Amino acid sequence: MNALTALLSPAAVRLDVDAGDWRAAIRAAGQALVDDGISTADYTAEMLANVEENGPYIVIAPGLAFAHARPSPAVLRTGLSWVRLARPVPFGHEANDPVGLVVALAATDSAAHTDAMAALARVLADPATGAALERARTPEEVLGILGGERPATAETDTRADTGTAPGAASQHKILTVCGNGVGTSLFLKNTLEQVLDHWGWSRHVTVEATDTISAKGKASEAVAILTSREIARTLGDVGVPVKVVQDFTSTAEVDAVLRDTYSV
Numbered sequence: 001m002n003a004l005t006a007l008l009s010p011a012a013v014r015l016d017v018d019a020g021d022w023r024a025a026i027r028a029a030g031q032a033l034v035d036d037g038i039s040t041a042d043y044t045a046e047m048l049a050n051v052e053e054n055g056p057y058i059v060i061a062p063g064l065a066f067a068h069a070r071p072s073p074a075v076l077r078t079g080l081s082w083v084r085l086a087r088p089v090p091f092g093h094e095a096n097d098p099v100g101l102v103v104a105l106a107a108t109d110s111a112a113h114t115d116a117m118a119a120l121a122r123v124l125a126d127p128a129t130g131a132a133l134e135r136a137r138t139p140e141e142v143l144g145i146l147g148g149e150r151p152a153t154a155e156t157d158t159r160a161d162t163g164t165a166p167g168a169a170s171q172h173k174i175l176t177v178c179g180n181g182v183g184t185s186l187f188l189k190n191t192l193e194q195v196l197d198h199w200g201w202s203r204h205v206t207v208e209a210t211d212t213i214s215a216k217g218k219a220s221e222a223v224a225i226l227t228s229r230e231i232a233r234t235l236g237d238v239g240v241p242v243k244v245v246q247d248f249t250s251t252a253e254v255d256a257v258l259r260d261t262y263s264v
Helices: 022-035 041-054 114-124 127-135 139-147 184-199 212-221 229-235 251-262
Strands: 013-017 059-061 064-067 079-089 099-106 172-178 205-211 224-227 242-244
Touching (some): 022 079, 114 127, 127 139, 172 212, 184 205, 184 224, 212 229, 224 229
Parallel strands (some): 013 079, 064 099
Antiparallel strands (some): 059 064
């Protein structure tokens, strides 16, 4: 058992679920949380309200929605649900629709699930693992794939020279931002940290995941903000570059955004 599978049980894995639209898909993921004793039905309503308020920014990669809301009394314990749809449905995301997989997170705080989000980001960035998950026939098979060792993808092994890192005397910070600061921003944080590790810049650039309200106050501390197109519109002009990332699991896309940020 790893940090990811510790938060996901077979009872919260649903395969080939019929959903007529994005609301039904999120309700199915929310019901799986309820059935596993992770949250109440109120949390499902909060996940729906999050999309209605902030738009489809939870669609963080092609075909993948990461449904969540802020920690609330409706969360009984931190956990995940996994809902693979029988037929993909549109969420309204201009680049990553339609969605065939909804992973839902219910968290009691903003920190307890960090390792699990990092593990999930690595899993979903691996095309071979993604294909295996699409073929899985049982919840137990899904958990087995999620808990297994996966080889590094070619995407993370083919970086060009990145030049000179920022000096230690000028420590830089980059913010990754989502509506609540507990879900999609952590995905993007992990992917960015993978790229920084590969560049050898991790000692010089720190990454902080945060929500839209906090980001406006913290923007002056950062050299850039990485986020979705929907959240970028919500943030507006915060005095630092706001970079849009379409696929939060893609090290290649984040690598390109980072190069643009530092003119590498």
